[in-house]
Each structure stands twice: as C-alpha cells, then as structure tokens.
Amino acid sequence: MKNTEKISTQTLLALLAAALLSFTGILTETSMNVTFPELTKVFNVTLDTVQWITTGYLLMVTIIMATTAYLLKKFKSQTIHLLAAIAFVVGDVMCATAPTFTILMSGRLIQAIATGLSTPLMFHIIFNKIPAGRIGSMTGLAGMVISLAPALGPTYGGTISSTMSWRMIFWLILPIIVISWYLGSRYIRIDPVGTGGFDVISLIFLAATLFSFVFGVSKAGKYSLLSGQVVIPFIIGLISLAVFIYSDTHGKTQLLDIRILKWLSTSLSAFTYFALQFVNIGVSFLIPVYCQYVLHSSPFIAGLVLLPGSLVGAAISPYAGHLADSKGYAFPIILGLSSMTLGGFLFFGIQTVLTAWIVLLIYTFLRFGFNMGFSNTISNAMLNVPRKYTADVNSLFSMLQQFAGSIGVGIMAAVMAISQNNGTGSLAARSFVGGRYDFLLATLLSATALIAAIMNFRLQKHTKLNIEESD
Template identity: 85%
Template sequence: MTINNEKISRQTMLALLAAALLSFTGILTETSMNVTFPELTRIFNVSLDTVQWITTGYLLMVTIVMATTAFLLKKFKSQRIHLFAAIAFVIGDVMCATSPTFSILLTGRLIQAIATGLSTPLMFHIIFNKIPAGRIGSMTGLAGMVISLAPALGPTYGGTVSSTMSWRMIFWLILPIIVISWWLGSHYIRIDPVGTGSFDILSLALLATTLFSMVFAVSKAGKYPVFSSAVVLPFLIGLIALGLFIYSDTHGSSQLLDIKILKWLSTSLSAFTYFVLQFVNIGVSFLIPVYCQYVLHTSPFIAGLVLLPGSLVGAAISPYAGHLADIKGYALPIILGLISMTLGGGIFFGIQSLLTAWIILLVYSFLRFGFNMGFSNTISNAMLNVPEQYTADVNSFFSMLQQFAGSIGVGIMAAVMAISQNNGTGNLAARSFIGGRYDFLLATLLSAAALIATIINFRIQRRHQSPQTN
C-alpha cells in the first residue's frame, strides 16, 4: 500500500492550478453555447445544422490537437506549451466576443479549441511528473472534477449569462480567468521535454479525416436513412482513413502517438472503459435537457438546472474517489462506479413512464456519482500499468479518446432522438419518448459492457501483479 502523506510542493500546486483554470474554462465553453443556438440562427441567418458545428467543430478540434500532445510534451517545455495555449485562447475568445459574422465566430471557437486540446493533457502531464505516486489518485480525482464538472455547468452558465446580459458576455466574463492562468503558468510550470523525434503530419491528417468523417456520418444519420450514401460514404472514408493512420503510425519513421500502447490488453480494456464513461456522461448530459423539454414540457432553464445537482455530486465525489484508489486500489472505485452507471441507466429505462424533473434529477445524480468514481481512476490505472516511457502516449491517447467519446456520444444520441422524432408515430412528445427510451437503453448496455471489461481487466492485472498497481 502506498504512503499518502507525501508532500506536494507549492510550485507544483500552482502549476496545476494554472493548467486546471485553462482546462476548466475551455471545457466550460464546450457546452455553454448550446443554449444560444436558436438566437444565433436568427442573428447570423444560418440553419441549426450549421450552428451546431460551433460545438461539434470545437470538440473535433480539441480531439485532433490532443493527438499531438504526446509529441509536443516530449519536444517542448511545458511552460511554452501552456503559454501558447493561453495566448490562443485569448485570441479565440476575443474573436468570438466581437464576431460580426458566423464564420469569424466559428474560427474563434476553433482557435479556443486548440488551447483546450493542449491544456487538458498538460494538466495530467504535471500530475504524473510532479505528484508523488501515493497522491496520484487524489490529484487525478481533482483533475477529473475539473473535466466532468465544466461541461455540465456549461448550459447553466451560458443560459444565465445569455438571458440576463448577452451571449457575447459568455466570452468576456471568462477572459480574466485565462489571464490569471497565463500568469501562473509563466511563473510556476517547470517541466523539461524528455524526448526527441520528428512530427508525423501525415498521421495527423489521416487521424483528422477519420474523426471528422465519423462524426459527420453520425450527424447525417438523424436526417437521412442509416444506409444512405449520405451516411455510409463518410463512414467508409473514416474507416479507410483509420486503416491508413494505423499503418502510417506503426510503419513510418515518426509517430504522432505510439498506438502500440494498445498491445497491452489491460490498456485496451481501460481505453474502452474510459470511452464508455465519457460517451455516456456527455451523451446523457445532452439527452436529459432535450428530453425534459420535448417530453416533460419543462422550460429551458429547468431543463438545464436538472443537471446541476448531479454535477455538484460528481464534483464532490471525484477527489474522494481518487483518495479511495490511493488507499484501496483502483478496482474498488472503478467497479463501484460502473455498477452505479449501469443501475442509473437501467432505472431511467425501467421507470421511464414515471419520470418527472425531480426523479430525473435524483437518478442523474446517482449516475454522475458512478461516472466520477470511475473516470479519473481509469486513466490513472492505465498510466501506472505501462512502462514510464509510454506515459505521455497514454495521456495523449486517453485525452483524445475522451473528447471523441463526448462528440460521438452527443452525435449518436442526437441521431437516435432525431430518427424517432422524424419517423415515429403520435405527437412530438410521444416520438421523443421513444427516442429517449432507445438512448437510455444504449447508455445502460454500454455501461454494462464497460463493467464486464473492467472486471476482466483487473483479473488480468492481478495475474501480473506489481507494486505499482497496488
């Protein structure tokens, strides 16, 4: 058992704060603009399908940038990476706040996404390089609180600001936080690069094509038949690009990230679990406000507010989950979390006809308890089960996977809801009820699959027990 009274220096804590502030603010803006979509369609005279790329494009850019961090963290000083990210966020933020056209708003969002894509892996990089082994679980729990709380608070923040002031103030109000992060990072982030190598631009292009094509195909599935060319063609392009990316990354002279980390079955199972956790978390966070408005006929404010208690529960439990892992090992909190998520999804599905805003609030809080028990502990467990030279690759891959899971989770659950609304029978509420039922079932089945994968994973780890995994 590890010792948990190891000291963490003041410099390390302030370095973590710098990265966490930038990461939190970036993730907050991922979902804060969702509530402004109807207003933006009127202001910029564009369709809702176009406006939604403010969020989808943001998530994709974050995912693509995260894929580069394994190289960047090995090649450049962490202080310079943070400085670049902070400057990029300020530039993008001001562009969004002053944008006269939709194209400038979208461009600003994509520049902001570059900052978020760098800051989140940087936060974990600081943890795994500066935090004593016996405190890693607790600190990744705090990092998980940042990652999981921010997107759930986004709709509440965006809705409150846009309804009381202006949607542009969503960007102006967060600017001082970035300036503080900028100052802290320039003074306290101190991690030197640990490797060399050339950058694989071909692999990055292929990965970007893969991610964009997959999300684009999913976005079209809600409007067109699943087996239509509008859906199948981009999906096939994504599969081809994925195959070429794998070949390029494993056979080229340079690597974007070392996907050979997946040769360890334990890492692959952890990656699947991590993907499912974020898929269900972000997907259900999208689904519930939509379900409340279409089926329960609540106001947009109430629909967003239903998520807030669960977000606070998750934020409170995340540090404890990491502390529990430090004391008892990672198996207990991760398995307990996935049991809670499976039960939460099952309750949504099983008593759907009885759901009210209050019941949804309670069940969602239970589901978020499970998510935060398992989320950060999953990446910590994966990191401690690979040789040290692969930790940057695990960090980059899991961070990228987290963002892709969120974007594809929203896309698939939105597509399922749209298919039911466009092709079902009865009024809109009845059709939305059916779409919600399929989505709740999907969340339950995926959580159960991740639970099984996790149980298998820890059985494998016990057979190859080492002091690091205790």
C-alpha cells in the first residue's frame, strides 16, 4: 500500500541538518581504527590502550544518549542541535592539534557529546514530523547514515593517513559541521512538550554500569579472565545496574522509562538491535586490523576493503525501509539477519584462504544483511508501543546501539590482544587466531539475533499490542 502524504521541505532540511552532524560524528568512530598501529608508535601506547579512542567515544555517546529522552521533552530541538555542533567543533580542534594521547582522548569524548545528541534528534524529527506510512522509508534513510558512516570511516581514515596525516582526518570534516549548524538554525523546529525532573542518580549509576563493563572487557586483553582487574569491574557494573534499575523504576523522576521492556516484543527488538550493531561496529574494527596484521595490507587497502560494502549498504537501506512499509517488517529483518549469519560463517569457515578481495566480497554480503535489518528493527519497535513512549524507545535504542558498538570493539580488541600477547608463533599467526575467535563470535551472535527476530514476529502475529488501551 502506497502512502502519498507529502513531507515538507522544511522537515527534509531539518533532517539533513541532524543527519550531517550524526554522519560526521559516526564517521570519526571508525576512521581512526586504521591509524591504531601508527598511533601506538606516535604516543607510545599499546593497542588495547589506543582502542579507547573508539571505545571511550562510543561509551560517552551511550551515556549522552541516555539523557535524550529527557532533553528532547524539555528543550527546543534547535537548541540541542546547536549545543551538539559546538561540542563537535571544540572536540575536533582538540583532536587535530593533540600533542599527547590524553588530549586526543579528551577531544574524542567532547566530540561524543555531539553524536550522542544528534543521532536521537534525527529519529526524533522522523517520529514527530513524518507520516506513519512513510516512517519505514525515512528510518531507512536514517539507517543509511548510521550504517554508511562507520563503514566509510576506515576508507576515509586510511586514505587521509596514507596520503597526508592522521590529523587531517579531523580538519577536513569541519566544513560539514558548519553546513549542519546553518541548516539546523533555520529549519529544525520542534518545541518541547514538558517533563518532570531529571534523574541524576539514575544517570550516575547507568554511566558507572556502562563504564565498568567496558573497562572490564578492555582489561581482559592484558589479564586473566578470573583476575581482579577483570572480575571487579564486572561486579561493580552489576551492582550499578541493579541500583540504576531500582532508581529508574521507583524514583519520583526517570532518566528514561525502561518499563517499555515489559513488552516482550520490545525486549526482543532491543536485543536484535544490539546484536546488529555489535557485529557491525565490531567487524568494522576487526577487518582493518586483521588486514594489516595478518594479510600485511597497507592502511589504505585495509580501509578500502570496507568501501564496497558501505556503498551497497547505503543503497539497500532506503529500499529495506520501503520494503517494510509495503510488505511488513518481518521479511527484511529476517532476511538481513540470515545474511549476516551466513557472512560471519563464511569469514570463519574459509579464513585460511582469505585475501583482501575475498574479505571485500564477504563483508559486502554481510553489510547487505545489516542494512536490511537495522533501521527496520527500531521502526518496528516504535510502532509496537504507545505513542507516548516513543521518546523512551528512541533514547533506549540509540543508547543500546552505541553501547553495542563500544562493547563490540572492546571485546573484539580484547580477543585479538589476548591472542597477540599470549599466543605462539609470529605476530601474523597470533593475530590469525584472534581473528578466528572474533569471526566465530560474530557468527554466533548474528544467529542468536535471528532466532530472537523469528520469535518476535511470531509473537506479534498472535499477540497484537493494543496501543489505544495502553495509552
């Protein structure tokens, strides 16, 4: 069934403003991955330390996204976009001129504020300004931005670092932020709807939860899994998570309403969304590192192998949304997860004969699957909760998306580091083993998400949520 409702030019330009800022922020998440070997020498740090440029960035983005359910209800969207643009510029200049790793890390964390605000803002515009019958198509375009940027990042970073300097990665993107700021100041117009107080306690314990888990994962690359350096952060994370859940569900104010997870369909969609991004960002980190350490590719080639997949994903994402609008969400999501599972299995199964060309082809197939399922998963979740909870779903899923990327990079980097530090043979041989475990992890997680999606759509088929009654 076709929807002929028109979308205003103002809405499209507002979306473009948020999309440009979100795209640029996400681009820098993975553009630095191909520079990790160089940065370890420049700043005299180890690989498991330098990966915090990506992991720490994603962690900060996750924490900021947790606040957006409140911020989008309390402040004008135009104001939020302006704050995001300013934060990006400040952090970008710090990174470009950083004399030490500490300054570089600080700049990345400030930049993360921009991405943490802009990505939920993009979806906020869609779910407030786009007709229901065209939400799938528009979230498909948003998904194109979110998925294209991390895949283009290594290509962009590899090209710039090979031909100029890694510092130019930050200087060259500044004009995009200026354009985004201009468009946002003119066309983003969504007034706040009012809300209660801000739950600072929940935010503190949520941040402690996320940081503890990611920190524990990062230490697993250096220490035994049963050592205090690994176990203690996980214990602290579990305690913080329990306090966060209690505070958020029993306090007078809420950071975001996690009670939306009481609907099994929402919980299954949340897990699927998490798994999709875990594999996406994790593999986008793994492949450039694997190509350099095992296949002895240059940074340029290591980044370039991701480019075709990113372009295929960009082309598929809007079509996947259109397919969901016309045929329903089950087909593109299940097809996508099946493709991702098969892609991960191919990486694992034929690893001994992998070349840069074969990696390129398999990754392209895997990216097809990711883009078929990613934006459709959040759209399906949005349409299966009462409308008053859409800001909470937006905030929660955006937060899960970034945490998945953060923990995905952390775990895959830790697995690689364990193999490199404790294995036998050459560095290439040790990296090969680490890659094998990472490919297996990506395969199993994709398969689990596929099972969750099948269960979800069977549930939706037999138990339709009565939104009007819940509202």
